[in-house]
Amino acid sequence: MAVKDKSGYADIPALFRRMTGDEKHEWAAASTLDVLWVLYDRVLDVSPDRVDDPDRDRFLLSKGHGPMAYYAVLAAKGYIDPSTLDTWTAWDSPLGQHPDRVLVNGVEISSGSLGHGLPIAVGTALGLRLQGRGARTFVLVGDAELDEGSNHEAIALAGRLGLDRLVTVVVDNASGTHGWPGGVAKRFEVEGWQTSTVDGRDHEALHEAFTQDHPGRPLVVVAEIGKGERR
Amino acid sequence: MTSMREVFVDTVEDVMRHDPRVAVVLAEISRDAFTPNERVVNVGIREQAMVGVGAGLALSGLRPVVHTYAPFLVERPFEQVKLDFGHQDLGGVLVSIGGSYDDPVWGRTHQAPGDVALFDTLPGWTVRVPGHPDEVGPIVRDALERDDRVYIRLSLRQNAAPHPVVEGFTEVRRGRQGVVVAVGPMLDTVLEATRDADVTVLYATTVRPFDAAGLQAAVRRADRADVLLVEPYLEGTSAHLAAEALADVPHRLRSLGVRRDSELRAYGTAEDHDSAHDLDVLGVAAAVRRMFGHPAAAA
DSSP: OTTOOOOOOOGHHHHHHHHHOTTHHHHHHHHHHHHHHHIIOOOOOOOOTTTTTTTSEEEEOHHHHHHEEEEEEHHTTTOOOOGGGGGTTTTTTSSOOOOOOTTTTTOOOOOOOOTTTHHHHHHHHHHHHHHOOOOEEEEEEETTGGGGGHHHHHHHHHHHHTTTTTEEEEEEEEEEOSSSOOOOHHHHHTTTOOOEETTTTHHHHHHHTSHHHHSSSSSSEEEOOTTTTTO | OOHHHHHHHHHHHHHTOTTTTTTEESSSSSTSSSSOOEEEEEEEEEEEHHHHHHHHHHHOOEEEEEEEEEEIIIOOOOHIIIIIIIIOOEHHHHHHHHTSSGGGOOGGOOOOTTTTHHTTTTEEEEOOSSSSSSHHHHHHHHHHOOOEEEEOHHHHHOOOOOOOOSSSEEEEOOOOOOOEEEEEEGHHHHHHHHTOOOEEEEEESSEEEEEEHHHHHHHHSSSSOOOEEEEEETTTHHHHEEEETTTOOOOOOEEEOOOOSSSSOOOOOOHHHHHHHHHHHHHHHHHHHHHHHHHHOOO
């Protein structure tokens, strides 16, 4: 997957600042940044010139709130021009506080309302399987987003359907008010998912978790982010 | 007599034999009506997931058919209908059964008179309301061939005979005193209730888009711009579109449909409910007399 003018991780702070101004460390606090980077840099079989390829891997950002890290990664990887970041949330900008798939190249779903991405990802993975395609579907949700009951409909269903090309990434910064006693992964495990809980800042650990085999069943990777650096 | 649902299932299965794009998502309802097929997926009693999965199938390149009882297709997962199909700008075919009150013994939970009004809050939906099982086949085939968003409202209520399925309104009778628009299964009731009235009767199976040009033409041919809408769902659902169509014409508009003013806590038969909502022949005929006059009243 050759991508011209591919930027590196070192470019992320500058790309972030085009949206957030000069607050120096805001980029580092984004809970989703490391997950997004590892996925787009090393895992997803997709590139800016293949956003309509039916065999591309899909990445669905369900937790659409706080999309700066997503936009920064898309800019770093060539899906959107970095200058677009300067227009963020302006009237005629394609980039809003929640991503819109109709407006942004490479964005697979429009999100913002919580609890929609995982059921859509189940349908996407199912549809790809029905068509005999090997593409994988990744969906990113937050731990607090799991409050929404629609996720639990989808978690049970994906387990029963044995969707082995589906990966859910739960970015867990313990932001849910009522929490998940015993851990987030348990909710998936009892429904037949393979589970892996890793440090959400550790690129090697994330890469290893994302690329593990999970024959016959879906995979959840719980990416834990330390309290105190919530975003 | 084959029901609308049976025709729907038979048609979808027939199209699936040669169109690999088509896949069906169910939530228990009608699970036994379909022949087992890997492209017919029953998600269990999970209506939010049902609609989300349908949208995901569309994202993957398939043409999803999402089907269950009307309140559980449109009302319970309404935000999924709004966002997962509309906001994502995806196509799909949503097919309900149960109508406004096909089985009133089940009570309010199984009644969805507001479904078409809800679709009116969302852009880009075609809404089709067949009035006879023979009209269901062409409507379903057309929906499966297209790529956009279609809602098909099936019911156990039906007219005695089918009409050719067309996009706009069909003139079933022509008169001079005004125009009555009958939607789907309301046609036979309207024809009976207007038997002695000198009015044009238009029959509609496609209600969105609303055939404004057809209504305008019918109004122009009549002596008076008086229009009565008779719809099998919430009263006045199409009133705003009729009013818009006639914005440049001084006109009178009245709407019949399922009453909005109170919840009817009663069981009984669908015919009992027709009567309670003035949607039986007596009720519609009384409204016709008030609006268009009657030979006996004029004498």
